[in-house]
Amino acid sequence: MNHSQENNVIMNTATLLCSCPDRTGIVAALTSFVAEYGGNIIDLDQHTDNTNNQFFMRLVWDITSSRLSRDDLPGGVALVAKKFNDMRWSLSFGTPLPRVAILASTTPHCLADLLLRHQMGELPAEMALVMANHEDLRDLTEHFKVPFHYVPVDKKNKADAEQRQLEILRENNVDVVVLARYMQILSPAFVDAYEGRIINIHHSFLPAFVGAKPYHQAKQRGVKIIGATAHYVTADLDQGPIIVQDVTPVSHRDEVEDLIRKGRDIERQVLGTAVRLHLERRVLVSGNRTIVFQ
Amino acid sequence: MNHSQENNVIMNTATLLCSCPDRTGIVAALTSFVAEYGGNIIDLDQHTDNTNNQFFMRLVWDITSSRLSRDDLPGGVALVAKKFNDMRWSLSFGTPLPRVAILASTTPHCLADLLLRHQMGELPAEMALVMANHEDLRDLTEHFKVPFHYVPVDKKNKADAEQRQLEILRENNVDVVVLARYMQILSPAFVDAYEGRIINIHHSFLPAFVGAKPYHQAKQRGVKIIGATAHYVTADLDQGPIIVQDVTPVSHRDEVEDLIRKGRDIERQVLGTAVRLHLERRVLVSGNRTIVFQ
Amino acid sequence: MNHSQENNVIMNTATLLCSCPDRTGIVAALTSFVAEYGGNIIDLDQHTDNTNNQFFMRLVWDITSSRLSRDDLPGGVALVAKKFNDMRWSLSFGTPLPRVAILASTTPHCLADLLLRHQMGELPAEMALVMANHEDLRDLTEHFKVPFHYVPVDKKNKADAEQRQLEILRENNVDVVVLARYMQILSPAFVDAYEGRIINIHHSFLPAFVGAKPYHQAKQRGVKIIGATAHYVTADLDQGPIIVQDVTPVSHRDEVEDLIRKGRDIERQVLGTAVRLHLERRVLVSGNRTIVFQ
């Protein structure tokens, strides 16, 4: 099926992401299960990592005519999965939509981009809330009819602030957290609470220029291309699995301010794409890397 | 000097754009004139079109220590220009900023992008007004504190509507008109009134897919890349001088809706860049082509 | 499995390309067939064209432990295919390698590129021969130990020359014909003889600038990007299904000669990639478009 329909219409579909050690018959077992109970496959993508002998698959099927209900399907998948050693899998349906929270600070470009993409139907999610440590982005957020939470963070109150943030996320049943140029480092406890579900945008082409002020570093080194990297947040700063990267050419004429301007365009593009891919359940994490089914 | 300072700070600069048949001594004459009266060149870019023997130059200089005032400079330039046959030139200063009007319809992505870029200081202009033939974009516009004018256009009232539009532009001293996915064709009279000052975004990689529904045409032809084109509007539809183009890869998996989604990202990027280049006075039109000094 | 092993090592694999009207159970039927007889899937990619309700699949499996021999497999696939209406399919094995002929004229860059890629193991094929209507490229070809055939073509002898060319192709059991900047138009009879197996490089971003001298056309129009298109040759000039396209930015400073120089880099990149994709059996033609499984 086409992505558009999958993305833009709330379809009656099931999406299975799974991985296990590779062996004969995995695809046959799962696709036969789908066919037997009246499902029609609309997207299948698989990958085998030969070095580590790992199998990965994303399977989307139409359950309109399924003889297994949404309640029964997980049990059915579990039975098939048991045939294979150590299969990890997750099953989701087109609805309900995952609930997204955006953490921001004062810079509007990534936030505005995500809100606009959501408004235009690019992101299959409920935009649950925006949370920021400054008030600057309240108006922008509220223009898009999204609740805005102001949670000030300073060095002294950081632990308390994180507690407050986590409470707000829980109260609002948030599934995915997006850091839209949120300039604070999250504690390991916060990262743990949303492991594999926090997406950050780093304003460089990682692993080049980790840490602070990457555009200043880029100017200093005299690179001819700058980039941005969307990645899952892990305990190790700037080391999480990379989802999307993109770049743009620069020259000696570009001062740091120009790099920052050009970088904004890449940052929002990369972050918007990564969030969409995650929400469409196209991303599997394997160790410190991602499998992105496009 | 660096572009950032030129763009982001309202500097005490003069910018000369000029063209004439090529011959010896043009650069020397103009740069000597600048130096003699205490100006310091901060950007010079020239181009010679050998096929047509035409010389083009953009010259920016700091007039802080100039012994010629803003009132005197045009006369001085005119004297130098007289030494060369048929020199066409225009002189401008960092202030007052040119006044921009955006014409839009119902699609928000290009409009939002321009308003955000302006808010972030990327566009050296006054955002005079937004004018649309629908009310959909009023809220977005007003969020950015820009006046919104609703001028309905239908087949019967088209001439009257254009009259009204031109009045509004004149009353507001508009210098530059940007068509941000404004889906109406402008009459030759309208185009004449703002010749070389109307920028349009066409949602294809011109000259491929002129006319209506370019993404449908692209899907039909099975291209592997789609693009967008920002150009000056002329009487011939989709034939005006091209300012900026960019592209993005697509595949058989992309349905028309995906092309439209991917296209939006290119459209706003291309239009935003073209408007900035025009406002920074980096674009010279030569026949049906542009010289873009970057 | 990884592509490298698939491409670089002559593997004991079967590759099935198939298409048919979409319905439930196609993937299950084919993957179950593979699993039942001891095959291990190493790559599966499928696509459904919802607009036309067509299903497309590429399936690669390891037949090292297969209980069906290479001779038996086609019969087995045929039995499965019969379950589905109008399934078109083709089955191939890693060996013997397809035999490629390159048609060239006087320009060396695309030919040199293909010969070098083949030497470096990028193209899973036997390089059967190079055929040209000039002697200029004989030395280059022979440096790479590939037979060179000189078949002069002029207006008067064109039909005879094509006869001679077809004879040479047949005598050498050629499977795939690559036009590496071969500047002659092939007759419908020639195209028929190798339908879907002739790959051409057009030096523009089709459908922009069809016909002769596309770089001159590009300069004339003042585009800011130029491109190249690899496509299957059909009876309609420059209208065949597009396999790969790519582009590069240009500016007013680029004269036609610069466009030609920049274009060469894109042409060889695009042609080399298209030939590799075809040889890896990653391309399915559907009407005037391609499905490219990457």
Place this chain on the structure above:
Amino acid sequence: MNHSQENNVIMNTATLLCSCPDRTGIVAALTSFVAEYGGNIIDLDQHTDNTNNQFFMRLVWDITSSRLSRDDLPGGVALVAKKFNDMRWSLSFGTPLPRVAILASTTPHCLADLLLRHQMGELPAEMALVMANHEDLRDLTEHFKVPFHYVPVDKKNKADAEQRQLEILRENNVDVVVLARYMQILSPAFVDAYEGRIINIHHSFLPAFVGAKPYHQAKQRGVKIIGATAHYVTADLDQGPIIVQDVTPVSHRDEVEDLIRKGRDIERQVLGTAVRLHLERRVLVSGNRTIVFQ
């Protein structure tokens, strides 16, 4: 003038590269000098680094009608330069062409690319010789009628081998040394002897993945884009001024072998461009960065 004519035709031109602390009147002084003695400017590009208050310029003029001969011009430029503190400048003419030596090892793609570009007239240079520490590339080199020197290098004889290499370079009046995937590290003495005239291709997007096996590092980190970097060689490995960089997208499907294959296309493109820019005298080094006038 257009670049093509400048590059492809041996023109009667002078090219001045200069830099000095910025102040009023530099452009005027130099362009007036050119005009006074009958020169016609065909390309002028300047840049001011505001942070360090440095002025940089590249000036190309036609000396066909010059009243100063090639012998007199350096003295004339020197007189003008004396008016400005610490001006560093170099003057060159379209002829004689600079003499290039390529150092290679066993991998042919970068060498073949440079030889082909030279044959097609893209590189304004004499191809003086190829020198390698293996015999593998002799045939390829000699196909292009370029002298091949075999200088074996091993751990024990490294100093002697470098002596021999330097002798060969000197005997052949080599101006520019290109390392075309030459896998040996040059000693500081060698680097000194050709300071600012040795161009290397590093197979990563520097500063990411310095050192050995960058494609393995890239696979390990799970990046979504790989690149290549052409830079001047300095005593610090992989730290020299960057001339050109480019990138290409990759995915989880790409094994190290695929990264190597994709990387080859970027490497040769980047190296070929950097060598051309250097030979056209478009590159000025400023500290650890380059000014590239395009």
